[in-house]
Amino acid sequence: MLTAQAVVFADHGEPSEVLRTHTYEIDEKNLDANSIIVKTVGSPVNPSDINQIQGVYPSQPEKTTALGTEQPLAVCGNEGLFEILHVGSKVTNFQVGDWAVPTSVNFGTWRTHALCTADKMMKLPNPKQSKANGKKQGLTVNQGATISVNPLTAYLMVNHYVKLTPGKDWFIQNGGNSAVGKYASQIGRILGINSISVIRDRPNLEETVKDLQSTHGATHVVTEEQNNSREFNVEMKKWVDQTGGKIKLALNCVGGKSSTAVARKLGPNGLMLTYGGMSYQPVILPTSLHIFKNITSAGFWVTELLKSNPQLKRETMDQIVEWYEEGKLVDAKSVELKFDGSDLAKVYQDAIANSKDGKQLVVY
Amino acid sequence: MLTAQAVVFADHGEPSEVLRTHTYEIDEKNLDANSIIVKTVGSPVNPSDINQIQGVYPSQPEKTTALGTEQPLAVCGNEGLFEILHVGSKVTNFQVGDWAVPTSVNFGTWRTHALCTADKMMKLPNPKQSKANGKKQGLTVNQGATISVNPLTAYLMVNHYVKLTPGKDWFIQNGGNSAVGKYASQIGRILGINSISVIRDRPNLEETVKDLQSTHGATHVVTEEQNNSREFNVEMKKWVDQTGGKIKLALNCVGGKSSTAVARKLGPNGLMLTYGGMSYQPVILPTSLHIFKNITSAGFWVTELLKSNPQLKRETMDQIVEWYEEGKLVDAKSVELKFDGSDLAKVYQDAIANSKDGKQLVVY
Numbered sequence: 136m137l138t139a140q141a142v143v144f145a146d147h148g149e150p151s152e153v154l155r156t157h158t159y160e161i162d163e164k165n166l167d168a169n170s171i172i173v174k175t176v177g178s179p180v181n182p183s184d185i186n187q188i189q190g191v192y193p194s195q196p197e198k199t200t201a202l203g204t205e206q207p208l209a210v211c212g213n214e215g216l217f218e219i220l221h222v223g224s225k226v227t228n229f230q231v232g233d234w235a236v237p238t239s240v241n242f243g244t245w246r247t248h249a250l251c252t253a254d255k256m257m258k259l260p261n262p263k264q265s266k267a268n269g270k271k272q273g274l275t276v277n278q279g280a281t282i283s284v285n286p287l288t289a290y291l292m293v294n295h296y297v298k299l300t301p302g303k304d305w306f307i308q309n310g311g312n313s314a315v316g317k318y319a320s321q322i323g324r325i326l327g328i329n330s331i332s333v334i335r336d337r338p339n340l341e342e343t344v345k346d347l348q349s350t351h352g353a354t355h356v357v358t359e360e361q362n363n364s365r366e367f368n369v370e371m372k373k374w375v376d377q378t379g380g381k382i383k384l385a386l387n388c389v390g391g392k393s394s395t396a397v398a399r400k401l402g403p404n405g406l407m408l409t410y411g412g413m414s415y416q417p418v419i420l421p422t423s424l425h426i427f428k429n430i431t432s433a434g435f436w437v438t439e440l441l442k443s444n445p446q447l448k449r450e451t452m453d454q455i456v457e458w459y460e461e462g463k464l465v466d467a468k469s470v471e472l473k474f475d476g477s478d479l480a481k482v483y484q485d486a487i488a489n490s491k492d493g494k495q496l497v498v499y
Numbered sequence: 500m501l502t503a504q505a506v507v508f509a510d511h512g513e514p515s516e517v518l519r520t521h522t523y524e525i526d527e528k529n530l531d532a533n534s535i536i537v538k539t540v541g542s543p544v545n546p547s548d549i550n551q552i553q554g555v556y557p558s559q560p561e562k563t564t565a566l567g568t569e570q571p572l573a574v575c576g577n578e579g580l581f582e583i584l585h586v587g588s589k590v591t592n593f594q595v596g597d598w599a600v601p602t603s604v605n606f607g608t609w610r611t612h613a614l615c616t617a618d619k620m621m622k623l624p625n626p627k628q629s630k631a632n633g634k635k636q637g638l639t640v641n642q643g644a645t646i647s648v649n650p651l652t653a654y655l656m657v658n659h660y661v662k663l664t665p666g667k668d669w670f671i672q673n674g675g676n677s678a679v680g681k682y683a684s685q686i687g688r689i690l691g692i693n694s695i696s697v698i699r700d701r702p703n704l705e706e707t708v709k710d711l712q713s714t715h716g717a718t719h720v721v722t723e724e725q726n727n728s729r730e731f732n733v734e735m736k737k738w739v740d741q742t743g744g745k746i747k748l749a750l751n752c753v754g755g756k757s758s759t760a761v762a763r764k765l766g767p768n769g770l771m772l773t774y775g776g777m778s779y780q781p782v783i784l785p786t787s788l789h790i791f792k793n794i795t796s797a798g799f800w801v802t803e804l805l806k807s808n809p810q811l812k813r814e815t816m817d818q819i820v821e822w823y824e825e826g827k828l829v830d831a832k833s834v835e836l837k838f839d840g841s842d843l844a845k846v847y848q849d850a851i852a853n854s855k856d857g858k859q860l861v862v863y
Contacts (some may be wrong), residue, residue: 193791367766390786412786418796419783422754422776425798427557432796434789 137161137220138174140479141246144265145198150487154188154211154481159202161250168225170392173235173254177214177280177467177498180486183280185436187193187211194438196241209481212245216279216458217249219258219302226253229261232262234274234281240438247474247499254375257449259456270285277496278459278466286455288437292330292431294387295440295447300365303380307400309333309359310388310413312343314467314494317351319386324352325463329378331355331371333362333397345361362396365374384392384408391416403428410435436487469496501525501536504843505610507572511554514851518575519783522568525614532589535617537599541644541862542579542608543833544850551575551787557663558586558802575847580643581613590617598625598638600612600647600816602809604802609839609847611863621813623820628773634824642830649831650819651812652801653682655854656697656750656772657692659798659804665691667744671764673697673723674752674777676707676829678858679824681715683750685828693742695719695735697726697761726760727856735764748772751832755780774799775776799803832858 139161144153156352161257163172186192188211198207219233231234235256237244242255260280262273292315293299293306306323310316310333323330332353337343344356355374361367375382381402387394388411398407398420409418424430441448458464470493475480486495503525508517527536549554552575562571582595587696593599599620601608606619623646624717626637638646656679657663677694686696696717701707708720719738725731728771739746743768751758752775762771762784771794773782788794805812822828834857838846850859 141852395781409786409789411790417759417783417785419781420796421781422773422798425773425774425782425796425805426800427798428800429800429803431798432784432789434786434791434793434795436793437792439793440792 137163137248138168139246139248141202141210141243142208142480142483143202144188145206145208145251147188150185150188151484152252154480154484156478157202157204157208159482161248162343163221164220166223167252168223169252169462170250170485171219171225171226171229171246173252173256174220174248175246175494177276177471178212178499179216179281179283179497180483180490183489184212185487185490188281194240196243199478210246211254212246213237213242214242214281215242215244216259216276217424217443218249218261222420223253229253229256230257232261232263234259234279236279237443239326242296242301243244245479245497257452259452260460261300265460271462272460274456274467276498277469277471278419280496281469281494282452282455284437285314286318286449286464288410288435288453289315289363291440291447292327292410292435293319293322293384294409295409296408297384299326299328300380303378305329305354305378305380305382307331307333307382307385307397308385308386308388310411311347311353311356313388315388315410317347317388317467318464320351320353321438321464322346323354325458329354329380331357331374331382331400333357333359333393335359345368359393359396362375363392370449378419383407386410387418387475388413390414390418392419395420396416398430398432399402401428403431405430407432408435409433465493469494471496471498474499500529500610502753503610503612504577505566505574505607505792506742506844507566508552509570511552514549514552515848518844520842521566522752522802525612527585530585530587531616532587533616534614535583535590535593536580536585536614537620538584538600538612539608539610539863540580542576542583542706543834543861544847544854544859545648545799546854547564548576548726549851549854551577556801557585559602560607566838567820572749574610576608576610577604577606578603578606578645578647579606579729580623580640582625584612587617589790591776592760593617593620593622596625596627598623598643600643603806603811608616609760609843609861611810611843621816623816624824635826636824638823639830640862641833641835644832644860645830645858646816646819648706649678650682650803650828651815652774652799653679654686654815654819655801655811656774656799657686657748658689660772661748661770663747664744664756666743669693669695669718669739669742669744669746669762670750671695671697671746671750671762672750673757674775675711675717675720675750679752679774680750681711682828684711684715684717688828689822693718693744695721695738695746695764696763697721697723697757699723723757724761726764727756735737738768745769750774751782754782756779756783756784759784762794763798765792769794771796772799773797786814811830833858835860840862
């Protein structure tokens with residue numbers, strides 16, 4: 136028997152109040168032929184994980200008695216990196232020691248171990264395998280544990296909707312300094328797509344601009360004020376004209392005035408994808424942009440898109456893995472908290488409390 | 500020689516100041532083999548015609564010296580019904596007496612006569628032809644002269660974007676008492692598509708609701724206040740649930756809060772088409788509708804859509820004509836002004852001044 140811990144909740148509420156550790160046993164000796172047992176390598180805290188616990192997120196984990204409780208419980212967490220500990224006799228796609236991430240959201244990744252059927256996991260190369268395959272480098276724990284949301288969101292938004300011609304076309308994005316924003320501009324650079332990253336003014340502006348351009352591949356970085364200025368727009372138009380392309384895509388994770396300003400930069404028939412609303416303001420689009428420039432405004436939610444298309448998830452993840460292994464893509468750093476084996480819920484409650492200091496990753 | 504008048508402008512400005520009548524001659528004796536001469540039966544004043552003259556509309560007629568002037572001039576007007584007066588020797592698709600409307604916008608319809616190549620006009624049945632074809636009734640001058648914008652806009656928005664299942668699915672629209680709104684609800688009724696028309700509260704509300712339901716085919720009519728009320732939304736949800744369908748399409752010609760309220764009624768993956776902005780407020784869409792309900796917001800501009808697709812215009816117009824001939828579709832009434840043969844610009848200037856009392860149609 137293997138003793139496992141999971142962070143669970145029975146009722147929605149603030150994580151500090153409703154989360155608790157449930158300890159249970161997994162019988163590795165009598166493993167079902169199609170099942171696997173995994174141990175967690177690391178799993179992060181995403182804002183949506185917190186919103187799920189609070190009950191204000193539209194995608195929710197099922198509450199079940201599968202962990203041997205009388206009361207139905209949900210296990211928290213949606214992203215995580217796992218290592219295969221045991222495989223059932225009929226499992227062919229995994230070997231002990233492989234790395235894997237959940238096929239779908241709502242797996243419940245805030246736990247030390249999990250028992251599941253093999254189809255619930257997708258394989259990632261572990262560092263030894265990457266080396267054996269002649270790759271420049273293997274995935275880090277952070278890269279594996281955070282691959283499913285932000286890099287996939289960035290890749291799919293840049294690639295899945297609008298045909299952007301390398302060397303010519305552009306996308307513009309607000310929240311250019313966010314994790315998704317940094318992945319998007321990097322992916323743009325890898326693919327030869329120009330980008331304009333809009334960010335808020337800040338004390339260390341020059342340094343941030345430099346970092347976004349050199350490390351994170353943004354072709355240009357502008358402030359929200361510049362993006363709202365008619366004079367500066369003349370300058371921006373020159374950048375785009377010089378490449379002979381158009382701004383065909385806008386990525387919006389802010390809303391309000393900022394969403395209006397990025398939408399205004401789109402060329403005719405352009406698309407704005409909204410994947411967040413950091414300002415808590417709605418998307419605001421002048422009627423003339425819709426009618427006379429044929430701008431379309433749509434939403435992007437990686438959870439819903441990939442739920443119905445695991446093959447797309449597989450392909451997209453393979454591409455991200457390849458870029459990580461080649462050292463072409465830099466991951467968004469996380470603050471790591473080590474689980475010491477005592478009380479798992481406490482670790483995640485601390486991580487949630489620290490989330491204001493950056494994305495938190497619990498490593499096991 | 501045939502003496503013609505056209506309402507022209509050399510420079511943009513207020514119609515009362517910049518419009519003038521240009522009188523010129525058309526040589527019907529030496530007609531080019533591929534050309535036709537038409538006389539105007541009627542042409543209306545659309546808001547976009549006025550905006551073109553003011554120079555605030557993105558689609559503009561070309562200014563030319565084709566009418567024998569030294570200064571380049573543009574002829575006003577985009578919609579109109581014409582009768583064929585003369586046909587060139589190689590013209591096969593028109594006969595004298597046929598009715599026609601311009602193939603494209605920016606034809607310059609505010610004139611007594613026009614000389615053009617035959618491809619610049621699309622045939623409509625005149626009343627004699629409708630009768631000969633055994634139709635219940637022929638087109639009226641108002642129906643022919645106003646067919647190109649509002650009925651086509653309504654038909655294409657309801658039919659061209661979202662698959663709505665007859666007897667089950669719904670669309671919701673604000674501006675339900677506008678000309679396009681009335682066409683849309685009628686077309687919905689003809690096709691078996693349910694509709695909710697949102698209108699502003701008004702003194703004769705009950706009468707307007709009755710008219711929109713009985714004459715104009717709206718399944719339900721609600722006020723903006725009702726559409727904004729959570730309590731009333733429970734009622735609206737019942738209507739939709741009863742048919743086993745969904746609200747898959749929203750038509751917005753108002754913007755602002757009204758656009759938010761109709762978008763909120765859409766089911767998952769619904770589309771809002773914006774074709775006007777009567778409130779002068781932008782389209783406002785909560786981020787969650789984009790991300791979690793996958794609502795898309797797009798624009799509709801009949802001018803641009805049909806510019807690249809004359810075949811679609813032909814097919815759509817044929818459908819509208821058929822419904823008019825069968826008496827299934829009621830046209831939006833216009834206020835008719837008769838041109839007395841003196842000064843054509845004056846007639847249109849009067850019509851523009853009277854536009855607040857309803858759509859104006861100049862008949863010849």
